[in-house]
Amino acid sequence: MEIRSATDEDLDVFVDTVHAAFGLFPEAPVDGGGLWWSALDADRCLLARAADGRPVGTAATHAFELTLPGGALVPAAGVTAVGVLPTHRRQGVLRAMMRHQLAGLRERGEFLSVLLASEAPIYGRYGYGPATYTTRLTVARHKAAFAVPRARPALPAPAGTVEVLRRSECGEILEEVYDRYRRAQPGALSRPHRWWRLRAGQAPVSAAPRYIAVHRDTGGVPDGYASYAVESGTLTVDETITTDDAVFTALARFVLGHDLVSTVVFKHLPPGHPLRRQFADLRAGEAGGDTDWLWVRLLDVPRALTARDWPVDGELVLDVEDPFLGEHGRHLLTVRDGEADCVPTDREPDLSLDVSDLGSLYLGGTAPSTLVRAGHVRAHHPDAAALADAFFRPERPPHCLHWF
Numbered sequence: 001m002e003i004r005s006a007t008d009e010d011l012d013v014f015v016d017t018v019h020a021a022f023g024l025f026p027e028a029p030v031d032g033g034g035l036w037w038s039a040l041d042a043d044r045c046l047l048a049r050a051a052d053g054r055p056v057g058t059a060a061t062h063a064f065e066l067t068l069p070g071g072a073l074v075p076a077a078g079v080t081a082v083g084v085l086p087t088h089r090r091q092g093v094l095r096a097m098m099r100h101q102l103a104g105l106r107e108r109g110e111f112l113s114v115l116l117a118s119e120a121p122i123y124g125r126y127g128y129g130p131a132t133y134t135t136r137l138t139v140a141r142h143k144a145a146f147a148v149p150r151a152r153p154a155l156p157a158p159a160g161t162v163e164v165l166r167r168s169e170c171g172e173i174l175e176e177v178y179d180r181y182r183r184a185q186p187g188a189l190s191r192p193h194r195w196w197r198l199r200a201g202q203a204p205v206s207a208a209p210r211y212i213a214v215h216r217d218t219g220g221v222p223d224g225y226a227s228y229a230v231e232s233g234t235l236t237v238d239e240t241i242t243t244d245d246a247v248f249t250a251l252a253r254f255v256l257g258h259d260l261v262s263t264v265v266f267k268h269l270p271p272g273h274p275l276r277r278q279f280a281d282l283r284a285g286e287a288g289g290d291t292d293w294l295w296v297r298l299l300d301v302p303r304a305l306t307a308r309d310w311p312v313d314g315e316l317v318l319d320v321e322d323p324f325l326g327e328h329g330r331h332l333l334t335v336r337d338g339e340a341d342c343v344p345t346d347r348e349p350d351l352s353l354d355v356s357d358l359g360s361l362y363l364g365g366t367a368p369s370t371l372v373r374a375g376h377v378r379a380h381h382p383d384a385a386a387l388a389d390a391f392f393r394p395e396r397p398p399h400c401l402h403w404f
């Protein structure tokens, strides 16, 4: 088998092979926006060919930026379009492509990669761990009266306006608002300009028909939007994008104010989002569809650990196994006045863990103690899990709603 980067000339073969791997006919529109493949960069696409030269497998990466806890923006390879023809499965094609891809990312100097997994059992073996989660909130509109906030003094009522636009009328507004949001939200990915330009991906980036409620501050500057569609009495919100809780509330009030709608579905909320608590009737909203979203794979542990901010000062020793790459490292993470340093050590570890579990902890979406209790991470002394929890505790849960 031969694995090599695609060229512009064989991008069609690449797309054809992905379609066959996913059971899609090439002429059928791709779910969520037929132009999605057009966002691929040929030189980041891998094509695996069998000995007879026939294409049998594909894998690609997008060049994204990921927001880390504390706000650092780092390059993140977004793995996508992974597929092997049904005739060639379970013969090690994916394993070989993953090896090739991870080596290539390291050569490019990238220190982490991310992906959305079609099936959860696939990627742990390659060192990926689920790192962000998302929840769907289904709201019975007629029960969803907002409670009077109990905080005293009360927070100022949200000021500003909401205007409904068609996607085609939004110009650069969505891209600008999204970009501000993703820089402030740990776990969020950049949406490169060409995605918006090519209308690649899912609404509201794609040309799929959507209403867009744009919120503007009192100076008229857009500071949030909600993208939604209404069908058969159900209003479905793809995403509500803002950095400001009061603006989120204003947009939620707006979509919940629609007549002739019985149910409002917020498709993607971060775990622990306060919206449900804002209803006078807690049961007005039903959480469901809890699922993993972004998976993280660290390729250079010390670099990754020093790239993000930490909420506490102190020392933590992590003993990390990376079976897929055949690597092992014991790392002393020291944080002083917010500055992180990470060096090899032979000190007794606080925790021993697989690199996939460190990927799960990295953005703060999973507490170390949870993985200790699950039997996946070993705590070497009674205080180790609590110590690690204090290091990885997020200010806000990481969240990603970019689909790729």
Ligand SMILES: CC(=O)SCCNC(=O)CCNC(=O)[C@H](O)C(C)(C)COP(=O)(O)OP(=O)(O)OC[C@H]1O[C@@H](n2cnc3c(N)ncnc32)[C@H](O)[C@@H]1OP(=O)(O)O
Residues within 6 Å of the ligand: 021, 022, 079, 080, 081, 082, 083, 084, 085, 088, 089, 090, 091, 092, 093, 094, 095, 096, 115, 116, 117, 118, 119, 121, 122, 125
């Ligand atoms: C980021 C993304 O793009 S997600 C999209 C992933 N692609 C798809 O879901 C499309 C449909 N599926 C496929 O094309 C293929 O089944 C793939 C790509 C998932 C797997 O490709 P294969 O070449 O069959 O995998 P390969 O033979 O290298 O398997 C490696 C290991 O993973 C395991 N594995 C592979 N796929 C799966 C799966 N779907 N569920 C559970 N285990 C799996 C194999 O059993 C094997 O285990 P082992 O090392 O213990 O023997």
